Amino acid sequence: MSKKEFFSAFLKQGKNVGSVTPSSKFLVKKMVDPIQFKNVKCIVELGPGTGIITHELLRQMPADSILLAFEINKEFCDTLNQINDPRLKVISDSAEKLEDYLKQYKVEKVDYVVSSLPLFMIPDSVVDTIMEVVLKTLKADGAFIQYQYSLNAYKRFKAIFKNVDLNFTPMNLPPAFVFTCTI
């Protein structure tokens, strides 16, 4: 899907899409840099959009791992479903249903959760539900990695996680903060 089509999805559903264009290659790098791919079994991606981060995750994930990608925009799901990779499971449902799908895929623990969700647009109660499941299922040496265009979520993450590392890239539209949170 082109940048033009992404922008058109933003015009139709801006509240959910949360950005006018896919992440830059600089932001994608900052999102995957904290991941130790070698022994990964399961990564969860929340809000993959058209798959700019998804492709990089799949490029580096081991052959016997799976990537569960939760996306509520049906057109984006169609684009993601064109990725011909048996490790990718596109879940056309909200991230708040994470726990149900982990059960369905018989996943007890998750190595990493990589999230592009526009948290500022999502009701607090829904974000709380998602964070509860993340905390419950994340492996002790795993991480929750999230980008945002502001520091608003910093306090929330500090209250939930043991460590929150903050990174920043000006090379994105708009510039983005990357939070790497560990338990």
Ligand SMILES: C[S@@+](CC[C@H](N)C(=O)[O-])C[C@H]1O[C@@H](n2cnc3c(N)ncnc32)[C@H](O)[C@@H]1O
């Ligand atoms: C800012 S875009 C990020 C797209 C892509 N990951 C990137 O970095 O370019 C956020 C994505 O989150 C999706 N989204 C928003 N709320 C969601 C939810 N509750 N569950 C799953 N996906 C959601 C939107 O449809 C959109 O594709």
